[in-house]
Amino acid sequence: LALQNDIRQALAEDQFTLHYQPIYDPTTGRFDEVEALARWCHPQRGDVPPAVFMSIAEEIGVVVELGGRLLELACAQVAAWNAQLDNRELGVSVNVSVSQLRHHGFLDRLASILSVTGLPARLLQLEITETLFLQNDGRVAELLMRLRARGVRVALDDFGTGYSALAYIDQYEIDTIKIDRSFVLRMLRYDRTLAIVRAIIDLGRTLSLQITAEGIETEDQLARIRELGCPRAQGFLLARPMPPERLAELLSID
Numbered sequence: 001l002a003l004q005n006d007i008r009q010a011l012a013e014d015q016f017t018l019h020y021q022p023i024y025d026p027t028t029g030r031f032d033e034v035e036a037l038a039r040w041c042h043p044q045r046g047d048v049p050p051a052v053f054m055s056i057a058e059e060i061g062v063v064v065e066l067g068g069r070l071l072e073l074a075c076a077q078v079a080a081w082n083a084q085l086d087n088r089e090l091g092v093s094v095n096v097s098v099s100q101l102r103h104h105g106f107l108d109r110l111a112s113i114l115s116v117t118g119l120p121a122r123l124l125q126l127e128i129t130e131t132l133f134l135q136n137d138g139r140v141a142e143l144l145m146r147l148r149a150r151g152v153r154v155a156l157d158d159f160g161t162g163y164s165a166l167a168y169i170d171q172y173e174i175d176t177i178k179i180d181r182s183f184v185l186r187m188l189r190y191d192r193t194l195a196i197v198r199a200i201i202d203l204g205r206t207l208s209l210q211i212t213a214e215g216i217e218t219e220d221q222l223a224r225i226r227e228l229g230c231p232r233a234q235g236f237l238l239a240r241p242m243p244p245e246r247l248a249e250l251l252s253i254d
């Protein structure tokens with residue numbers, strides 16, 4: 001209950017921030033996209049994990065407001081970085097929750113955010129999870145179509161952990177698959193897992209989907225992902241989520 005009230009206050013006082021984690025091309029070692037990750041440093045308790053504060057925000061009905069605020073913050077930040085970058089474009093991938101996406105005002109809010117921040121739609125990707133598809137009432141397919149019609153890309157996060165991963169990429173318009181880190185963790189130990197990861201990467205190539213391997217923590221995992229031809233890699237080995245100041249340093253801008 002204390003945290004519930006604190007979240008309302010945190011929203012009023014703008015205590016929520018974003019960290020950014022680069023998503024690399026494992027062959028060139030360069031990155032052209034970052035994932036935005038919400039952070040809350042509670043004035044007394046210190047860092048509260050996003051899974052905790054997002055679910056409380058959900059309970060008390062402020063997830064649309066909080067999610068909108070974070071989306072706007074990410075777009076504004078990355079638009080500002082792009083204005084300082086020469087010969088290079090940086091995209092941003094933002095996690096969105098089911099209730100945020102399903103909210104009737106979402107598309108208008110998104111359009112307003114893109115227009116206010118000036119971020120080109122093609123530089124924005126929304127990360128959704130398979131729970132979005134559990135309430136299959138036809139609205140989701142239309143929503144994804146409309147997003148992509150505006151030029152915003154859609155990534156399926158934590159791919160492979162849900163109920164019917166293949167049905168989702170068969171039936172919905174998706175641009176990117178993020179292979180869940182549980183597969184990356186197991187793939188060097190189990191041939192079967194390695195075969196599944198290889199199959200997802202091949203499927204991505206066939207269907208012209210972008211594929212990101214998540215949770216790369218060791219050189220061996222990186223080497224294997226590269227060998228399999230996975231076009232994108234993300235994980236603590238390459239870079240941890242970092243505050244905007246540090247990411248700016250990495251981009252050699254101020």
Ligand code: G
Nearest residue numbers: 036037038049050051054067070095096097
């Ligand atoms: O950063 P960390 O690993 O603690 O994130 C935990 C979870 O919180 C992840 O599943 C991530 O997708 C989710 N998350 C992080 N930032 C955001 C955000 O801005 N919006 C939403 N809806 N979820 C987020």
Ligand code: G
Nearest residue numbers: 037095157158215216217234235236237241
């Ligand atoms: O559910 P989602 O994929 O959005 O979760 C993203 C979370 O994964 C972030 O909170 C980030 O801190 C975490 N993360 C990023 N790279 C790694 C990694 O290499 N290992 C682990 N264990 N977590 C990671």
Ligand code: MN
Nearest residue numbers: 035095127157
């Ligand atoms: Mn994510």
Ligand code: NA
Nearest residue numbers: 157158178214
């Ligand atoms: Na994920």
